[in-house]
Amino acid sequence: MYVHDEFDRTLLQERVNEFRDQVKRRLSGELTEDEFKSLRLMNGVYLQLHAYMLRVAIPYGTLSSEQMRMLAHVARKYDRGYGHFTTRQNIQFNWIKLSDLPDAMADLASVGVHGIQTSGNCIRNVTTDQWAGAAPGEIDDPRIWAEVLRQYSTMHPEFSFLPRKFKIAVTASDHDRAAIKIHDIGLRLHRNGAGEMGFEVLVGGGLGRTPFIAKTIKPFVTRRDVLTYIEAILRVYNQYGRRDNIYKARIKILVHELGIERFAREVEDEWQQIKDGQLALDEAVIDEIRSRFTYPAYEKLTDNPPELKQGLEEPAFKAWYRNSVRPHRVPGYGIVTLSLKPIGGPPGDATAEQMDAIADLADRYAFGEIRVGHEQNLCFPTVTKRDLPELWRALDGLGVATPNVNLVSDIIACPGLDYCSLANARAIPVAQEITRRFANHETANLIGKLHINISGCINACGHHHVGHIGILGVEKNDEEFYQVTIGGRADEGAVVGTLIGPAVPYDKVADVIEDIVETYLDLRLRPDELFIDTVKRLGVEPFKERAYATG
Amino acid sequence: MTSPLQQKLKITGPSIVTANRTSDGVVIYRTPSKDWSTELSEAAVVRTADDAKALWAEAIADDLGAVGSYIAPVQIGSDGAIGPGNFRETIRLRGTTFALPASA
Numbered sequence: 001m002y003v004h005d006e007f008d009r010t011l012l013q014e015r016v017n018e019f020r021d022q023v024k025r026r027l028s029g030e031l032t033e034d035e036f037k038s039l040r041l042m043n044g045v046y047l048q049l050h051a052y053m054l055r056v057a058i059p060y061g062t063l064s065s066e067q068m069r070m071l072a073h074v075a076r077k078y079d080r081g082y083g084h085f086t087t088r089q090n091i092q093f094n095w096i097k098l099s100d101l102p103d104a105m106a107d108l109a110s111v112g113v114h115g116i117q118t119s120g121n122c123i124r125n126v127t128t129d130q131w132a133g134a135a136p137g138e139i140d141d142p143r144i145w146a147e148v149l150r151q152y153s154t155m156h157p158e159f160s161f162l163p164r165k166f167k168i169a170v171t172a173s174d175h176d177r178a179a180i181k182i183h184d185i186g187l188r189l190h191r192n193g194a195g196e197m198g199f200e201v202l203v204g205g206g207l208g209r210t211p212f213i214a215k216t217i218k219p220f221v222t223r224r225d226v227l228t229y230i231e232a233i234l235r236v237y238n239q240y241g242r243r244d245n246i247y248k249a250r251i252k253i254l255v256h257e258l259g260i261e262r263f264a265r266e267v268e269d270e271w272q273q274i275k276d277g278q279l280a281l282d283e284a285v286i287d288e289i290r291s292r293f294t295y296p297a298y299e300k301l302t303d304n305p306p307e308l309k310q311g312l313e314e315p316a317f318k319a320w321y322r323n324s325v326r327p328h329r330v331p332g333y334g335i336v337t338l339s340l341k342p343i344g345g346p347p348g349d350a351t352a353e354q355m356d357a358i359a360d361l362a363d364r365y366a367f368g369e370i371r372v373g374h375e376q377n378l379c380f381p382t383v384t385k386r387d388l389p390e391l392w393r394a395l396d397g398l399g400v401a402t403p404n405v406n407l408v409s410d411i412i413a414c415p416g417l418d419y420c421s422l423a424n425a426r427a428i429p430v431a432q433e434i435t436r437r438f439a440n441h442e443t444a445n446l447i448g449k450l451h452i453n454i455s456g457c458i459n460a461c462g463h464h465h466v467g468h469i470g471i472l473g474v475e476k477n478d479e480e481f482y483q484v485t486i487g488g489r490a491d492e493g494a495v496v497g498t499l500i501g502p503a504v505p506y507d508k509v510a511d512v513i514e515d516i517v518e519t520y521l522d523l524r525l526r527p528d529e530l531f532i533d534t535v536k537r538l539g540v541e542p543f544k545e546r547a548y549a550t551g
Numbered sequence: 552m553t554s555p556l557q558q559k560l561k562i563t564g565p566s567i568v569t570a571n572r573t574s575d576g577v578v579i580y581r582t583p584s585k586d587w588s589t590e591l592s593e594a595a596v597v598r599t600a601d602d603a604k605a606l607w608a609e610a611i612a613d614d615l616g617a618v619g620s621y622i623a624p625v626q627i628g629s630d631g632a633i634g635p636g637n638f639r640e641t642i643r644l645r646g647t648t649f650a651l652p653a654s655a
Contacts, residue, residue: 026573033573047619049578051575052571080651098576417638418647
């Protein structure tokens with residue numbers, strides 16, 4: 001956990017006081033909506049179909065049990081008793097009243113949580129690997145660097161009005177769980193030939209109507225130089241990024257239009273002027289930030305305790321253990337994913353009761369720490385293996401132990417037309433129907449790793465471009481249709497999927513997904529050839545033929 | 552920037568003006584008595600572009616009461632009942648198309 005200091009607490013309190021005054025002036029008519037809109041957006045307050053929506057940042061996906069309880073409290077007191085975890089390590093409350101927002105924000109600020117920079121053309125919540133600090137093979141805790149960036153970017157005066165929103169993600173593992181290649185800037189911690197730790201910097205990734213996979217702009221930037229280099233990128237973007245056309249304003253378009261080589265030269269020129277300035281990171285500054293992160297007091301434990309051996313005799317526990325528990329960097333501990341994807345349920349939603357209970361379980365079994373992943377699931381990063389059977393029973397009772405992590409029913413979906421004012425089509429009911437088709441966990445395990453991503457419009461909040469199967473809702477003559485892509489992926493091998501054919505109507509989507517999965521099962525070389533690898537080997541044609549065979 | 556009211560407006564059938572209430576975001580409809588109602592059945596129905604513009608102008612002028620107003624199509628039943636004219640408005644009227652995770 002990161003322990004906020006007095007500066008953070010004061011800053012949040014001041015922002016709450018400001019916002020309270022702004023809301024008061026809006027409700028009295030002193031501020032018009034035109035004047036107020038940018039103020040509310042700076043605090044993560046959107047207007048959606050049915051109500052205002054508050055988006056709350058969960059920096060680098062890390063929550064304390066105290067913070068989780070406060071999210072539950074806000075859901076219960078000011079909303080309708082639940083929240084929606086998003087693909088960018090945020091949580092959204094969908095039914096909140098403007099008149100209640102200052103009190104809700106004050107409550108959130110009391111535990112260091114807020115909606116600042118979860119909207120607007122600024123640097124958004126910096127995201128990272130939900131297994132940070134716990135993953136084996138990680139070369140550093142990427143949250144340290146996400147925190148450096150959070151401090152740097154919070155209310156940064158030069159970058160509060162960028163041409164468009166700006167998203168940064170950080171990973172420190174070989175396997176990228178933070179989807180850095182679909183971010184405006186992706187940072188990959190690694191070691192150079194001399195063994196020195198630094199960053200590969202990628203730039204220009206993003207989805208939306210023009211998807212691009214990020215390109216490496218600099219293979220190695222030292223830790224000292226990482227902030228100055230990022231500042232140089234932001235300055236070049238701020239100067240040359242288009243402001244005349246919202247659809248061409250993201251940095252990915254600038255990188256594409258200039259070409260990565262020219263863009264890199266512009267950044268290099270800027271960087272040479274600032275690299276030895278105030279933002280050159282002193283090791284003492286990094287150490288100070290590092291020292292504010294707390295870690296569990298690990299015990300020396302056996303990796304195969306008798307409690308676990310006994311638990312594994314129960315088939316339901318064994319299925320969950322195999323699916324939802326992964327090795328920890330410390331022997332005797334495991335990383336536990338809590339599935340927020342119950343069969344037939346809305347992906348990523350958690351009720352206030354679930355949040356409270358999860359907070360209690362985190363205190364009891366997981367050192368009081370909870371993580372949020374971009375896949376819209378939660379995670380306990382550190383649990384002793386001896387506690388796993390007991391923890392599983394509690395999680396199962398809460399409905400967050402569905403053994404479907406990374407399987408076909410672990411669907412990523414945006415809120416879609418049921419909530420969102422931008423959407424053209426629904427996403428959640430499509431996900432619900434697909435999960436019902438694949439409710440049998442044995443079948444899902446037989447299929448193996450398969451990511452389905454659904455977006456209700458081209459803005460791609462469900463990351464459909466990079467789903468192994470991607471589903472995009474479109475509207476034709478007031479009817480919902482869905483384009484289906486296959487072959488996308490969001491990890492270190494990120495690639496945009498390929499459209500398989502014409503859009504299909506709402507009531508045919510689940511049929512098409514079943515056809516695609518059946519085709520894969522028929523054509524895979526062996527049971528351990530993943531769906532994504534079969535698509536890579538065969539292309540889209542066999543899948544297209546089957547999906548459209550019956551019209 | 553050109554005001555939406557100065558732009559050419561085309562409506563193809565009966566229409567209403569809808570918005571969200573400023574204080575709580577609830578979906579509301581402009582009524583014939585120059586007020587707002589949460590009931591679609593109480594909405595003022597217009598059939599020409601000029602009437603739609605006039606109704607919308609009223610709505611925009613009430614910046615304190617409503618936010619994000621726009622003209623939306625409706626269907627008029629044989630009994631005169633007003634129904635939403637497209638799927639988006641149906642969802643705004645009736646709520647999400649699935650049960651919410653918790654009821655409060």
